[in-house]
Amino acid sequence: MPHDLGLPWRTDDPFPDVIIDSDDYEVANLSSSADCAFIVTAVNNHDALVKALTELSNMYTHAWDRVDGGLTMFGSSVDRFQKAHRDAHVLLCAIKGEPLHVDVDDDTVLVSAPGSDANG
Numbered sequence: 001m002p003h004d005l006g007l008p009w010r011t012d013d014p015f016p017d018v019i020i021d022s023d024d025y026e027v028a029n030l031s032s033s034a035d036c037a038f039i040v041t042a043v044n045n046h047d048a049l050v051k052a053l054t055e056l057s058n059m060y061t062h063a064w065d066r067v068d069g070g071l072t073m074f075g076s077s078v079d080r081f082q083k084a085h086r087d088a089h090v091l092l093c094a095i096k097g098e099p100l101h102v103d104v105d106d107d108t109v110l111v112s113a114p115g116s117d118a119n120g
Helices: 033-062 076-096
Strands: 010-012 015-020 026-029 063-065 071-073
Touching: 010 033, 015 033, 033 063, 033 076, 071 076
Parallel strands: none
Antiparallel strands: 010 015, 015 026, 063 071
């Protein structure tokens, strides 16, 4: 029976080329620690990134196309769009290992790459 691979995944010293799940089960053993770090970051952030990008995509249904090519948003849609944009931006920075260029609320949860500071 296959093992249910629990998240988050991680790499550990002294074996940065081994991926381990939350139950200490070895998921993969690669020849490159950089590949391991990339895979761990991608897997750990996948669901949150899909959720944030889906929300951004869904926001288009709350915008009015203007004749000049612009978009107009009304009421709470602006706050909802700003939150969706911030969430996507935070996740992209975490995945890319870049510092944040926006303020982050205290309730933001990030899963960063090993050795990176996702909160910039």
